[in-house]
Amino acid sequence: MTIELIISRDTTLLVPMLHDAEEDDSRIEYAIDDEANTSYAAFLGGDCIGAAVMHWDAHESEIIYIAIRGDARGKGYGKLIIGELIHIAQQQKTQALIVGTATTSVENLIFYQKCGFRMDSIRKDFFSYFQTPVYEHGILMQDMVILRHDLGTV
Secondary structure: OOOEEEEOOOHHHHHHHHOOOOOOHHHHHHHHHOOOEEEEEEEEOOEEEEEEEEEOOOOEEEEEEEEEOHHHOOOOHHHHHHHHHHHHHHHOOOOEEEEEEEOOOHHHHHHHHHOOOEEEEEEOOHHHHOOOOOEEOOEEOOOEEEEEEEOOOO
16 A cells, blocks of 8 residues: 655645644645645545645654544554655655644554654643634643654764
């Protein structure tokens, strides 16, 4: 099974796909439109099953957003997309990938660790921009955990 990442700035395709990663569509659109970022549509055959937005840097590149279409979750596609992003990072000789998720997003924390990421730091009060408080597992979403995957490239 092969996932193909296609560079795209098609907000009509990417924003709905990434909405589960970020509730504020304008923030997603901003990230896609930002020339410093690269956004990808993830295709399995001719079917778009996911998307990602990356900020590439030689030292430390960040997965800004990543999401899999709801009906395609739990089939290993997220791990395949992460694998492709790691491959691109290694080709670019990036030293590490980082990704952030809410401290309350237990499933995401497990997923990223299964993909080789390790907890690195906390961004306190990261989610203070939310207009309405968001709760996961009965816990107020406030802080972001940054996870890091060292790639060993120079």
